[in-house]
Amino acid sequence: xxxxxxxxxxxxxxxxxxxxxxxxxxxxxxxxxxxxxxxxxxxxxxxxxxxxxxxxxxxxxxxxxxxxxxxxxxxxxxxxxxxxxxxxxxxxxxxxxxxxxxxxxxxxxxxxxxxxxxxxxxxxxxxxxxxxxxxxxxxxxxxxxxxxxxxxxxxxxxxxxxxxxxxxxxxxxxxxxxxxxxxxxxxxxxxxxxxxxxxxxxxxxxxxxxxxxxxxxxxxxxxxxxxxxxxxxxxxxxxxxxxxxxxxxxxxxxxxxxxxxxxxxxxxxxxxxxxxxxxxxxxxxxxxxxxxxxxxxxxxxxxxxxxxxxxxxxxxxxxxxxxxxxxxxxxxxxxxxxxxxxxxxxxxxxxxxxxxxxxxxxxxxxxxxxxxxxxxxxxxxx
Amino acid sequence: xxxxxxxxxxxxxxxxxxxxxxxxxxxxxxxxxxxxxxxxxxxxxxxxxxxxxxxxxxxxxxxxxxxxxxxxxxxxxxxxxxxxxxxxxxxxxxxxxxxxxxxxxxxxxxxxxxxxxxxxxxxxxxxxxxxxxxxxxxxxxxxxxxxxxxxxxxxxxxxxxxxxxxxxxxxxxxxxxxxxxxxxxxxxxxxxxxxxxxxxxxxxxxxxxxxxxxxxxxxxxxxxxxx
Numbered sequence: 001x002x003x004x005x006x007x008x009x010x011x012x013x014x015x016x017x018x019x020x021x022x023x024x025x026x027x028x029x030x031x032x033x034x035x036x037x038x039x040x041x042x043x044x045x046x047x048x049x050x051x052x053x054x055x056x057x058x059x060x061x062x063x064x065x066x067x068x069x070x071x072x073x074x075x076x077x078x079x080x081x082x083x084x085x086x087x088x089x090x091x092x093x094x095x096x097x098x099x100x101x102x103x104x105x106x107x108x109x110x111x112x113x114x115x116x117x118x119x120x121x122x123x124x125x126x127x128x129x130x131x132x133x134x135x136x137x138x139x140x141x142x143x144x145x146x147x148x149x150x151x152x153x154x155x156x157x158x159x160x161x162x163x164x165x166x167x168x169x170x171x172x173x174x175x176x177x178x179x180x181x182x183x184x185x186x187x188x189x190x191x192x193x194x195x196x197x198x199x200x201x202x203x204x205x206x207x208x209x210x211x212x213x214x215x216x217x218x219x220x221x222x223x224x225x226x227x228x229x230x231x232x233x234x235x236x237x238x239x240x241x242x243x244x245x246x247x248x249x250x251x252x253x254x255x256x257x258x259x260x261x262x263x264x265x266x267x268x269x270x271x272x273x274x275x276x277x278x279x280x281x282x283x284x285x286x287x288x289x290x291x292x293x294x295x296x297x298x299x300x301x302x303x304x305x306x307x308x309x310x311x312x313x314x315x316x317x318x319x320x321x322x323x324x325x326x327x328x329x330x331x332x333x334x335x336x337x338x339x340x341x342x343x344x345x346x347x348x349x350x351x352x353x354x355x356x357x358x359x360x361x362x363x364x365x366x367x368x369x370x371x372x373x374x375x376x377x378x379x380x381x382x
Numbered sequence: 383x384x385x386x387x388x389x390x391x392x393x394x395x396x397x398x399x400x401x402x403x404x405x406x407x408x409x410x411x412x413x414x415x416x417x418x419x420x421x422x423x424x425x426x427x428x429x430x431x432x433x434x435x436x437x438x439x440x441x442x443x444x445x446x447x448x449x450x451x452x453x454x455x456x457x458x459x460x461x462x463x464x465x466x467x468x469x470x471x472x473x474x475x476x477x478x479x480x481x482x483x484x485x486x487x488x489x490x491x492x493x494x495x496x497x498x499x500x501x502x503x504x505x506x507x508x509x510x511x512x513x514x515x516x517x518x519x520x521x522x523x524x525x526x527x528x529x530x531x532x533x534x535x536x537x538x539x540x541x542x543x544x545x546x547x548x549x550x551x552x553x554x555x556x557x558x559x560x561x562x563x564x565x566x567x568x569x570x571x572x573x574x575x576x577x578x579x580x581x582x583x584x585x586x587x588x589x590x591x592x593x594x595x596x597x598x599x600x601x602x603x604x605x606x607x608x609x
Contacts (some may be wrong), residue, residue: 315442334449335459341405343429345442347450350435364436367443375445 001049003142011105012069013037013062013098016139023135029125032114036139038062041081042089044145047081049380051145052087052373053136054096056358058228058285059277061104064096065089070276076359086370087152091377095143099160100135101127101284109208109280116179118171122208127284129156133163137171144153147171150373154178155309155325155360156285159292162333166294166301169309170183174376176315176369177360180327183293184278188324191231192286195224208280219320221279222270229269234354237264285286301338314344314375315372317365319357345372385562388521391420392471392497392581394565395555399495399583400424404466407431407490409453414441429465431456454478457486465491475531485547487599488519488586493552497581502536502574503545505559520559537566537574544584553583560573 006018023031039062044051054064056076065081067074081087081094098106100123109124140148143335151172153161158180165175173240184192202220230238242262246252249259258264293314294301302309314337318330327348337344350365351357357364400406403425408417411430420426430448431436438450442552447492449456453470454477469489470483475498477483488492499521509517516526522529535543537556544551556567556577566580 311445331451333455334451338449338459339461341461341464343447345446345448347439347442348435349439364439368439371443371445378445 001138001142003138005142006282008105010069011037012067012107013039013105016137016142018138018142021138023131023138024132025125026128027126031107031125032108032298034100035105035111036097036100036107036135037102037281038095038139039064039066040096041093044093048145049147049149050091050092051095051143051148052150052152053140053148053164054081054087054094055136055151055157056096056099057153057155057157058219058289059225059273059282061102062096062098063104063112064094067304079103079361080366080369084217087373088365092373095140097136097139099127099132099156099285100133101281101288103278103281108278108337109284110211110278114236119211121211124280124284126291127288129159129163129288130167131300132288133160133167135248136160137168140171149283150174150378151174152176152178152369153180155180156289158325159289165309165312165314166298166305168303168307169312170307172193173311173380174315174372175311175370176317176332177333178317179319179325179330179366180333181325181326182298182303182333183261183295183329184291188231189290190266191227192290192323195227196283196286198223198227199283202279203278207368208283209313217275217279218274221274221277222283225271225273226266229266232354232356233325234323234352236321236352237320237354240352242264259304282290291323298333299340302337302342303340310342312342313376314342315368316344316346317368318346318348319353319355320348320350320363321352322355322357324355388414388579389472391557391561391577395425395557396469396471396495398551399555399581400426400467405429405464405501407460407465409457409468409470409487411441411446412437412450414444414446414448415469417441417446418444422554431468436568457483457490460490462489463492465481467491467493467495469495471495471497475501475533475535477533479536480533481543482545484525484543484549484584485585488549488584492585494584496584497579498535498536498540499579500556500574500577501534502538503578504575505513505576519545537577537580540580540582544582548587550581550585550587552585555581 006015008015019033022185060076063075065075065078083090087284097325101108103110109120113120138292139158139361153163161175161177166170192231199220202217206218245261247258247261252259258267316334318327334344334346347368405427406432411417411432415429417430431451431453434454438448439449468487476477476478506517556564556566557579558576559578
């Protein structure tokens, strides 16, 4: 495979170019050439046994740790990944790539079409989780890594980790699957649909061609983010954080200003999201999650895989207050793996922080991830 | 014996019942202490279930395959005959449906190891007889209103249940309250009186797993072949 690597100084990111590779997508469409933006942390050891792929969630990017030049803030999982952190970059070589269809440097609707100066926009082909993982596997291959020690992800990242276990079990040793499911539920699809409708009914969206006039469908995208953000929290966490507290005022206004702190918070979330995320990319990636469904097929895929997968170890984690990917969804995966006598660990962490718990301060999550990685790595290192 | 010593003693006796290189499920595995012992001393492949969240998290962090879950709800997910041994140490008396659990143990495992405190021990009988109150002892240290132990039974009760369920007792070890060890099956009189704790190695009568071998895999199907 002929892969070109460059560094994008503005994005502070590595870029891998896969040219004339004719990547066949699950939809049947073919992408002739594509690029993936990625970051690495730590050092690959001489035997190349310490590589970990971290998969980001819906609105994440390759900046898992360190500085994110797009937001000017710390990477999205910098509390988890770094020197002496649970995913310890003194010990492990951590790779994180922006997914195919994303908007932080990888090929997606925001990027220019092959051999032209026009962006894809709505002409970008439909992407699935399987396609994202296929692209990642090409990246890993071109980095000359035969076997990943672990694939780790939460939410959409968990979907990718599961897809790795299905499609490339021979190229990984274990997965850590956090706050995920075998399928995107009807309720989850429903929330995504509301978000997409918000974007598509923004007059500036123009069938995805807003970039032609250098415009952004800000209103639609920020409403989509506000709705989604509610689903990432829990009623208790919202109550604890905001209650009915008023924002910068002592009495209600009898109008439609952001009287309440929770309103002001959501408006801020919506606004700051617009500055860093592409509306079309949001449409494509939410769709990829909607299409994810291994409800009927996961067990069969694992049991009758052409690739040997008996060696795989699984760590499955859920959160008590996560109503987007509730514990029952994780337990279905655990049940199916146990029925096949696979090596699986499962923990439901007690927290009121909702689906977003995996990004937040949860000491028990740190403990199990660190312990699972350290102990399993010690076993292969013997 | 205090509780910790009693558990350690229990574990070392359980270890003597287990052959090398076997696959084991430890129900109520805590933070993985017994699993660790069996991995080190018996080269076992271990899996565990633990109800307590913090203990399960510790066990996972220590590198063991542990499911945070409830044995009474979650055992059904395991396939027939998928373990060589299933261990239930000191918890049968705390189960809602001990009989169902016993049959589950022997469905999942070729053999089951069950240990429990004997409610027929003379100290317990004496306490109830003399004081007229529910006994509180070293092995059953809870008052009646906050005990996790909801099904009290004696060795005799257990033997009767095994008989009724066609369960074969392959080995049985008794411990006196002083920690003296003896073979329950060889002692005729007074066993139920002097045994403080009992450990049983169980299997099904005439249980013959049918194994279907393909080039890559071995499929095991359960089947109890009746006489």
